[in-house]
Amino acid sequence: MDTQTAQFFDLDARDATRLRVLQCIRAAGEISRTDIAKALDSSPATVTSACGALLEAGLIREVDATRSGSVQRGRPRVMLQINGTAHVIAGVKVARRAILVMMVDFRGDEIGTHVWPLAESCMAPDVLVKEVRRAVEEACDALDVARGTVAGVALGLPGFMHGETGFMHWSSSVTERNVDFGPLFREHLPCPAFLDNDANLVAKAEHLFGAGRGLCNFLVVTIEHGVGMGIVLDGELYRGERGCGAEFGHVKVQFEGAVCQCGQRGCLEAYVGEYALIRDSSVGRQSDAHKSLRDILEAARAGDALSHEVLERASEILGVALASLVNLFDPEHIVLARSRPQFDDQYTQAMLSALERNTVQVDAPLPGITVRNLDETMWAQGAAAHGIERVSILKIREMGVSDVA
Ligand SMILES: [Zn+2]
Structure with missing residues (x-):
């Protein structure tokens, strides 16, 4: 993500830095402020300021590295990691006979998966959206996740669609061509919703967790x-x-x-x-x-x-x-x-x-x-990774807005 994504979402320089710092912490698992500055070739003051904002928003948390035994002597070294409890994200894959929902925390750790059977493999766009909503709600109930805590739903679908705008040229799961699916999807779900071509999401999962x-x-x-x-x-x-x-x-x-x-x-x-x-x-x-x-x-x-x-x-x-x-x-x-x-x-x-x-x-x-x-879970895992990325951007933008206010 990075430059392209930051440009697409029109992030200003400060928000783009916060996003890069967050991504750096995510990639590292656990990292100190000094090492983030080195990795991003950025000044310690810039990194400290970005970390302060991310901590305040609850997206990351501090851990004392001396406690985990990785530092033997000297001053306690404060490490940063993603705060898993910050948000719940649902990754959704629409297959021919079922919808698979994977719930993950903000770190990407799986909370659980749930399968919602489909009567039809090809549906009108609004029917599909309702099925996805139902599948996510059922998954929340089955996995004991409060429905209101889901911060984002990311959907992977087969077909030709623009992952950024949500415009669907064609999908084998949908009866109509040229559907402005993104707005329809967002309208029917109670939380931010994102979609992409399902193979792109598998590529994302392979890039983050697999052979890529x-x-x-x-x-x-x-x-x-x-x-x-x-x-x-x-x-x-x-x-x-x-x-x-x-x-x-x-x-x-x-x-x-x-x-x-x-x-x-x-x-x-x-x-x-x-x-x-x-x-x-x-x-x-x-x-x-x-x-x-x-x-x-x-x-x-x-x-x-x-x-x-x-x-x-x-x-x-x-x-x-x-x-x-x-x-x-x-x-x-x-x-x-x-x-x-x-x-x-x-x-x-x-x-x-x-x-x-x-x-x-x-x-x-x-x-x-x-x-x-x-x-099958790889598709949903990719969708969840996409959801985490998008929710991160949203939360960083919200931080920017509240700073102004
Ligand atoms: Zn063909």
Whole structure:
């Protein structure tokens, strides 16, 4: 976040410094004022003043490092850490059959998660907003969190949307196109509400807690029903000019190819998304032969040739598409996160081999690739991280306003 975010939210120099100090404390876990000044290349007086304001607002707290034993002698060293009890934030992921809510404290520590089942996978915008509100309220009750204490709700949705403005060009969860979803969402929730493309939020979670920790340039590709991507460049999420970039699932892999859920033909996800695998492995069978990825994997293991071919072909197509990402971005790392169940190793190998064969050949090793199962909670964790970031900005702005008054 940082410069871009501070600019977008129009923070003045003093608030931007407070935000940087808060982020520095968050990243460090526990840090002294002197070390913050060093890390931010800032004067001790500026840091002391910013810390004073953050302490007064209750966003951080002081701890005596001598007590924890990290300092053996000399003057007691006062360390600063995020005050977990300052705020509760709800991270929300809308999936096809359920809404998953993860409640975290201001440090990001999980209070608990709650699943709210959905009757429909695609809804009118106002219906979806009401479902999200209901899911958050139910989560509060189930996890024993007072509804009024939730300081922010952050929502992750599949589709093309602008994370900053909340404008939704298209989402597979919503029946209408071009919806000004941000204002609608904020109107219906009793606390500040934020949204972003769900793959961006997984990238955020990987950056903060996962394989992207400490990296500046990396990509996260998510595969479940559809295919998504989050791009982190120079340490920041890259969204594109209209907020609908990084749509890796809709790069074309075949002229006049299979119909994609976006309405166009030949998109990558129309070949490797779950719905594509179910469609392709059901050709010539009764319509309900394969209902899930699990059915296809099990059929292939039991010797079904079509299921095996479909999985192998999809793995190769995915490998070729990933090679294009390496050729375009030359990232430090790619995280490939796919929904459960786990793919058999032979398909992962087929994908990696296609990736290697189609990458521009230079005498340098390929970027690191992490293939992992996408735990449902990762989406919600990313949404919660987004919520913490946004609530931090709001609280710092509120501090500025009360100073003036
Ligand atoms: Zn498409």
